[in-house]
Amino acid sequence: KRLVQILVWIIRGTPLMLQLIIIFYGPGLWLHKTVWSGNETGRITATVVAFVINYACYFSVIFRGGIEGVPAGQREAGQVLGMTKHQIFFKITLLQMIKRVVPPMSNEIITLVKDTSLARIIAAYELTFAGAAFMKSDGLTWPLFYTGVFYLIFIGILTLLFGYIERKLDYFK
Template sequence: MDIALKVLPSLLDATKMTLEVFFMTLLLSLPLGLVLGLLLKTKIKWLNYLLNSLIWIIRGTPLLLQMIFVFYGFPLLGFIIENRVAAVLLAFVINYAAYFAEIFRGGIQAIPKGQYEAAQVLGLTKLETLKKIIMPQVIKIVYPSIGNEIITLVKDTSLVYALGLSELMKAGRIAMQREVSIIPLIDVAIIYLILTGVMTLILKYCEKKINYYQ
């Protein structure tokens, strides 16, 4: 118990980086994923092929590899990113935007074509159709999958230690080696459980709101 309380301040301080990566990734990747999901429906063949190829590569390779490639590989291509936080965020945003894009595409494809035709008969523009008819239904369809990805994102933030950033997992490992005890890792596990638990409650609350207003 003494060790658990002793290392707790350093773990909580490192949690700030974990939360920063989580919120910034979510804030940037969700809208980007939505835009990509819409573009994946384009009839421009070369653009469709390009986007599908990029998403296939991103989803088919580990996030850890992408982080290392962005920080160490980009400079070899002439793109130098000296800030490790920026490199981490770039890799995370690209990775999660690709997953969100596939989720949104699936939701858009689930909407019957008859609804587009009905909107056209009513004289709605494509933008009005998307905003008032399509997207409210898509959000309800994709919400569970989006929620799962958000929970996964909480845990994936532990990967940022690979670039030397002081986040929760790295702080726990350092504390474990310093104290020669497994207790710091138990503290880390509890903090992650609390974070995922709080996020799960928030997601369930939002889901009830979505179901109520639709």
């Protein structure tokens, strides 16, 4: 348990850009061999691994807080009704925890979408990278404008979706 807490502390305390660099270049430096292929697939794979590790640490803290936020009296009521620990978790705690974690979870997912632009630090071909390449090759700035509009529309759709989910989960009021 303590080792996981230290890992979460390290991941949450260091910049995602640094984690991308370490995950992509680190194994080659430490193992003296290439773990990720130098092509686009290897770069995208390293990016996915970095994002999964980073956001798993953030989500673990969100879920822990959600579970701990359910009053102990709810679990005790389940015990009085003769429920097993498994039943108490899935029928009482989990249902209340989901409502509590949707707002911070939606915030993290929106941040994840915007953080994908950091993948260019290891030369992974993503949306912002493509817009900047257009700008350099043709001297045009409109591709970056359209990139920003795309992110704004996509984040707007996610915001509406998570707002809908939050409204649907208002059954505890």
